[in-house]
Amino acid sequence: MTDAAPRLAALAETLLGAPLPVRIRAWDGSEAGAPTGPTLVLTNRRALRRMLWKPGELGLARAWVAGDLVVEGDLFELLDRVAGLLWERDPAPGPAGPAPHSRPASAQRARLARAAATLALLRDPAARAAVRDLAALARPWPAPAPPSEEAPRRSGPLHSKVRDRAAISHHYDVGNEFYAHVLGPSMVYSCAYWSPGATLEEAQHDKLDLVCRKLSLAPGARLLDVGCGWGSMVLHAARVYGVRATGITLSREQAAYARKRVAEEGLADRVEIRVQDYRDVKDGPYDAISSIGMAEHVGADRYRDYARTLHALLRPGGRLLNHQIARPPEPDEEAHRIDEFIDAYVFPDGELSPLGSTVGELERAGFEVRDVEALREHYAMTLRAWVDRLEARWDEAVRLTSPGRARVWLLYMAASALGFEHGRLGVNQVLAVRPGAGGDSGLPLRLRTWGA
Structure with missing residues (x-):
């Protein structure tokens, strides 16, 4: 089967509620997402397992550092296209209209993302099915070890x-x-x-x-x-x-x-x-x-x-x-x-x-x-x-x-x-x-x- 990328794109777009802003290519050669621009390449299933075991930025980072995730084309353009998903949101309007540069706190962003994903999975049978499909696609399931470049686990008082x-x-x-x-x-x-x-x-x-x-x-x-x-x-x-x-x-x-x-x-x-x-x-x-x-x-x-x-x-x-x-x-x-x-x-x-x-x-x-x-x-x-x-x-x-x-x-x-x-x-x-x-x-x- 050569349909990993369309399946990945379908889940991403379900959770995002918007078209995928970049093109993706999976390890099986399949492609999906934006028709032009830089391409995010998952070189093997391990990239997907990293993201499923550690959802969010850290899972993506581990995949990138390990070489399980690479970029073909302009890295700056790819990061610019996904910036709105990672760092910005549409601000709530105030008495004088929308605040053009309002940003939620880092922890608040994470809570909003988890809440949105949870609601989608609870309410949307298609999303639940897509996640089950993704889990099957990522098999075998052992959690990959973090890349050796990751900082060791820290102990002791912060900033001692x-x-x-x-x-x-x-x-x-x-x-x-x-x-x-x-x-x-x-x-x-x-x-x-x-x-x-x-x-x-x-x-x-x-x-x-x-x-x-x-x-x-x-x-x-x-x-x-x-x-x-x-x-x-x-x-x-x-x-x-x-x-x-x-x-x-x-x-x-x-x-x-x-x-x-x-x-x-x-x-x-x-x-x-x-x-x-x-x-x-x-x-x-x-x-x-x-x-x-x-x-x-x-x-x-x-x-x-x-x-x-x-x-x-x-x-x-x-x-x-x-x-x-x-x-x-x-x-x-x-x-x-x-x-x-x-x-x-x-x-x-x-x-x-x-x-x-x-x-x-x-x-x-x-x-x-x-x-x-x-x-x-x-x-x-x-x-x-x-x-x-x-x-x-x-x-x-x-x-x-x-x-x-x-x-x-x-x-x-x-x-x-x-x-x-x-x-x-x-x-x-x-x-x-x-x-x-x-x-x-x-x-x-x-x-x-x-x-x-």
């Missing part, structure tokens, strides 16, 4: 030092050579700062320089870079601005790579790299602190302590530049865990908060927030540049890690790029100061010159 160290290691200790293939020579793993016609390297240089100018770095100043990655920020600050810089990371592989770069540039007298949790830094005060793409790992319950810790490490009049991914606010929710796929394969225990929550916590810690710059479009461009690099170096990336790990990063970066493009994600640089005597901020009256 031990658990955070394990989560960071899962994400970053996958090989410095692999990251070099994706990120390029800058080795900067955060949003670049683009200008027309810029290359990725130029845009990352400009981002680092923007941070340095916002912090008003000067020769001899002490800089702490929290979550220093492979050392790019501290190297730029020491080389160009003459600061004495300390970079901290929980990744031993990152630290080894950064120390090697420091030695090669002859900056060991001005730059120190530590494997250290930000909660264990005791050698303040610093003149400036940068935290670039690290605060997403802190957690909502710990964020106030994070802000207070950085405030205590700054001298009066010192500045903090907090560069952090955000998501739009949702009703009665301060923060949420990231999607199942990203939690299992990319950023274990990561949490995203709205910009307003972040600013509020910084203010409660004693900071005066002086500037916020949104860089949402810049991150979309950065992610697309990384995807281009990964695809161009695919065979080598697979050799350096595994086929599954390369597929994780490809899906994560492509989906994230669309998230930023469509406003489901944002990223912001928040400049805050620890006020000095008499409330002196030490900032110029016309702030946005950044000393340029």
Whole structure:
């Protein structure tokens, strides 16, 4: 029989109440769904078993990482076509008409999807028959083991030092050579700062320089870079601005790579790299602190302590530049865990908060927030540049890690790029100061010159 795809499409359309937005091809060669565009290919029955044993995003992710599910055609277009099913809904109209960007909370979305599916199965004999048919199609029935790239089951209190160290290691200790293939020579793993016609390297240089100018770095100043990655920020600050810089990371592989770069540039007298949790830094005060793409790992319950810790490490009049991914606010929710796929394969225990929550916590810690710059479009461009690099170096990336790990990063970066493009994600640089005597901020009256 060569009818697996039509049977799959029939069930999907019954549960969705709408035509399937993509074309699918099953392991038996059959096809169904949208007549044109990219094709979602189930390479074997195991893909279906993964989705039946773990319905929802995690089952799909496991099938993708294992290679049981692949895409023929433009991955960005396919993800864009299914985005409405995964991330958006039609908002309920309010007194002034529909709210154009209303989104339910992540947990609420899951409840709505389960409720809709349950009602369909209870009320619709055709849906019940389709599910029975699908179960028969997926046989034999043993549950496939998760791909080895999935993060191990975590234990202990959320965002304890031990658990955070394990989560960071899962994400970053996958090989410095692999990251070099994706990120390029800058080795900067955060949003670049683009200008027309810029290359990725130029845009990352400009981002680092923007941070340095916002912090008003000067020769001899002490800089702490929290979550220093492979050392790019501290190297730029020491080389160009003459600061004495300390970079901290929980990744031993990152630290080894950064120390090697420091030695090669002859900056060991001005730059120190530590494997250290930000909660264990005791050698303040610093003149400036940068935290670039690290605060997403802190957690909502710990964020106030994070802000207070950085405030205590700054001298009066010192500045903090907090560069952090955000998501739009949702009703009665301060923060949420990231999607199942990203939690299992990319950023274990990561949490995203709205910009307003972040600013509020910084203010409660004693900071005066002086500037916020949104860089949402810049991150979309950065992610697309990384995807281009990964695809161009695919065979080598697979050799350096595994086929599954390369597929994780490809899906994560492509989906994230669309998230930023469509406003489901944002990223912001928040400049805050620890006020000095008499409330002196030490900032110029016309702030946005950044000393340029």
